[in-house]
Amino acid sequence: MIQIKDFKDYEGKQIETQGWVMNKRSSKGIEFLILRDGSGFVQAIVTETEAGEQAYTAAKQCNQETSVRIKGTVVKDEKQIGGYELHISQLEIIGHSEDYPISNKAHGIEFLADNRHLWLRSKRQWAIMKIRNQIIFAIHNFFQKEGFVQMDAPIFTGNAAEGTTTLFSTDFYEQPAYLSQSGQLYGEAMAMAMGKIYTFGPTFRAEKSKTRRHLSEFWMIEPEMAFFDLEMNMNLIEAFLKFVTASVLENCKPEFEILERDTTIFENMANTNFTRLTYDDAVKILKGEKEVNGRKTTETLQQDLSEVLQEIEKINQEISEKEKAISESTISKGQSNFIRNKIDQLKNTLKDLEVKAKNIPEWLKSAADFTYGEDFGGSDETVLTRMFDVPVMVYNWPHEVKAFYMKRDKNSPLLAKGVDVLAPEGYGEIVGGGERETDLNLLIEKINEHKLPMSVFEWYLDLRKYGSVPHSGFGLGLERMVAWVCKLPHIRETIPFPRMYGRLMP
Ligand code: 4AD
Ligand code: MG
Secondary structure (H helix, E strand, C coil): CCCHHHHHHHECCEEEEEEEEEEEEEECCEEEEEEECCCCEEEEEEEHHHHCHHHHHHHHHCCCCCEEEEEEEEEECCCCHHHEEEEEEEEEEEECCCCCCCCCCCCCHHHHHHCHHHHCCCHHHHHHHHHHHHHHHHHHHHHHHCCCEEECCCCEECCCCCCHHHCCEEEECCEEEEECCCCHHHHHHHHHHHCEEEEEEEEECCCCCCCCCCCCEEEEEEEEEECCCHHHHHHHHHHHHHHHHHHHHHHCHHHHHHHCCCCHHHHHHCCCCCEEEEHHHHHHHHCCCCCECCECHHHHHHHHHHHHHHHHHHHHHHHHHHHHHHHCCCCCHHHHHHHHHHHHHHHHHHHHHHHHHHHHHHHHHHHHCCCCCCCCCHHHHHHHHCCCCCCEEEEEEEHHHCCCCECECCCCCCEEEEEEEEECCCCEEEEEEEEECCCHHHHHHHHHHCCCCHHHHHHHHHHHHCCCCCEEEEEEEHHHHHHHHHCCCCHHHCCCCCCECCECCC
């Protein structure tokens, strides 16, 4: 069996392959099948005269998602997807498919989400999953080449790491337990044994919010390094994100094409330093009190808004022109369907633009009203990152908004040595991390302040009693990274079966 991705090695040869029919169109005496086998896509043709009766009849019986085994000749054809076409000589149906629910027409997002088990077969989802796979591979590559040891942190835990409001509780042999929000605390213990470690595992947050960035179950990569301070941590984050994006850029060209993702931002990122801002400076920029390259956030976003409004006007005009064209009697049914499809697409774009036009003034208002000392909200991150084409690292946070384990700054006691990495293009936080508190008394104070039960942290405090060293780490949300790399409007498409508020099935 030859996979579609390897057809390039079989030009002019007879091969055998298998896959699914994604789409079929018929013309006089010819059936055109688009095949998918997981490795790629190819157009296959069956002609009544060349392939013969059996193959032609079988092809006629194929529907969307019929699975098939095929013999045929690989023919070079630059015009076709993948650059090759398969001329079928034999076709055998493996599994029939009747009334496949997902057609090539536009479907509503809830319908697609309900049919996630089938939706995964679409070309766009295929591209996203391949990019997710490449990101995962690159992450392991990076840490392994840097001498980190991968560790698996427990999923049942007795303690909260990231606040008690987002815990999923469960019953562990009549003892209360929680699904892990983060492997970090265990990572810290392991780093004291192994030096540099990273976890790569599922984490859980019970957040009753339906945003485009939140999942209830997501995968986090959490490196933890002994003898690292905040600056070394930030340097590592930057090298790590550059390595991962470069690897995806190199290996996922066809996938980016399917997604129509312009990758210039990653090409430029390779040779540009990330922006590093203290929380103080970030707040000033956010509120329009400080300029970036001679511009204030207010100016930049006002300009965005007027561009969006212009675009809306243009699209509205285009839609009415197209509607007029359809109403003319000379137009054929085929042409009219084609135009209708275009109109649907334009209307979708219009919807997105209208949301943006509504959002921008709200973002600006909430940015202007931002109170120093608070954590950034999603829209604050969008406004701030709009000013840069590279990820922005915001560090030195007010300790009050950060987790109990963050190291306090001895010189500025109100600050903690945390860092958030905000992705550009409106994506916002993808990484959270920082240097860890090593002062036993400060740590005890913080645990009390956060009203956490001391008993479940005894083991963690031990790490500060026996050969404690400065150490740092961070957590990358895999799905947030995939959403940004693929430029997806919502996190739900980044994971095969998303678990989020309001969705447990399929
Ligand atoms: O910022 P967070 O909460 O940090 C931690 O959990 C630390 N223990 C990490 C560390 O220092 N080892 O989460 C880290 C990242 C976020 O930046 C975000 O990318 C992702 O995890 N994340 C989520 N992704 C999807 N859905 C959610 N509900 C997420 N919550 C956090
Ligand atoms: Mg965070």
